[in-house]
Amino acid sequence: MGLLQDRLKNYREPQKFMKMGIYPYFRAIEGKVGTEVTMEGHDILMFGSNAYTGLINDPRVIDAAAKALYKYGSGCAGSRFLNGTLDLHIELEKELSAFVGKEESLCFSTGFNVNSGVVASITGREDYIICDERDHASIVDGRRLSFSRQLKYKHNDMADLEKQLQKCNPDAIKLIVVDGVFSMEGDLAPLPEIVRLKHKYNASIMVDEAHGIGVFGRNGRGVCDHFGLTDEVDLIMGTFSKSLASIGGFIASDKDTINWLRHNTRTYIFSASNTPAATAAALEAVRILEKEPERIEKLWEVTRYALKRFREAGFEIGDTESPIIPLYVRDAVKTFQATKMAFDKGVFINPVVPPACAPQDTLLRFALMATHTKEQVDKGVDTLIEVFKELDLLK
Secondary structure (H helix, E strand, O other): OOHHHHHHOOOOHHHHHHHHOOOOOOOOOOOOOOOEEEEOOEEEEEOOOOOOOOHHHOHHHHHHHHHHHHHHOOOOOOEOOOOOOOHHHHHHHHHHHHHHOOOEEEEEOOHHHHHHHHHHHOOOOOOEEEEEOOOOHHHHHHHHHOOOEEEEEOOOOHHHHHHHHHOOOOOOOEEEEEEOEOOOOOOEOOHHHHHHHHHHHOOEEEEEOOOOOOOOOHHHOOHHHHOOOHHHOOEEEEEOOOOOOOOOEEEEEOHHHHHHHHHHOHHHHOOEOOOHHHHHHHHHHHHHHHHOHHHHHHHHHHHHHHHHHHHHHOOOOOOOOOOEEEEEOOOHHHHHHHHHHHHHOOEEOEEEOOOOOOHHHOEEEEEOOOOOOHHHHHHHHHHHHHHHHHOOOOO
């Protein structure tokens, strides 16, 4: 056994929780994902999914994916740059550009590849990338890969963002990269204030709309649309793996920016293109959102109901303004215990522990879909009230 194995064999953090019987990860779902799933032979209420629109099981999305599979095959066997571009990819990019209000867009095989590739490549050595300290890991990794100078500001702290902007060379490019909706806490970036600072310091803005599309804005166009600031945001990123019921991601911007990214972003050029089925599923989901605003209205109806119930029960839920509801525990072991206890009572929720949050901010992440009913929400909330009381987490 070599030095590498000698080092890695000492990593036993997961095994510690396995021995305690509260290890919460990699639990297999035995069928389709919806508001109810089958796991370990039991029916479980699902409050851990990012499928906010509930389109993941829509027959129209499944049919579109199946038709693309039979027409184009199971994959493209190459990158978009070479032999892997289908007319279907081009069609999706056109519809996404129109949907989010930008001139052009590029589709990637994952959302992670969008952020890690675009952020890494778009600015130069003398430029600056400025990020919120709670930005998604894909943004963090893109920033780490970049040769640009890198600055962070305290979460949603606009005074601190301004301090970071003041450190920058006024003549250099300054790219502010921020989540529109923060994926663990459910709060929004203060985009109007970020735009104000953009103009004051001649900066540019990239917004990650992974958790905003299908949730905020007209027909789910995202947080930029919600604030009426689409034209003020230079780059809009989104994923297919949440509201668009598929897998993949995109970046949208003006023609010149997309032209540059198309020929310089390594995660685009050197990755195989998205599968035909995944592309067709995302395309159909966008079209459904355009036609069915009532779907998002239903999501917000059930979200407001859940928020009201959790607040009335005395849970600490922070500043969430979205279908992502954090239930703060502030103890890693109790977070895992609560996850296991809820699961045993028929409710699936996600534990959030470091590195996804600070050690003092561990939480359970309760997420809603447009297809959840109030009765299901009641079951979820009532179960978590029982669990939190048993663990002495709720007064």
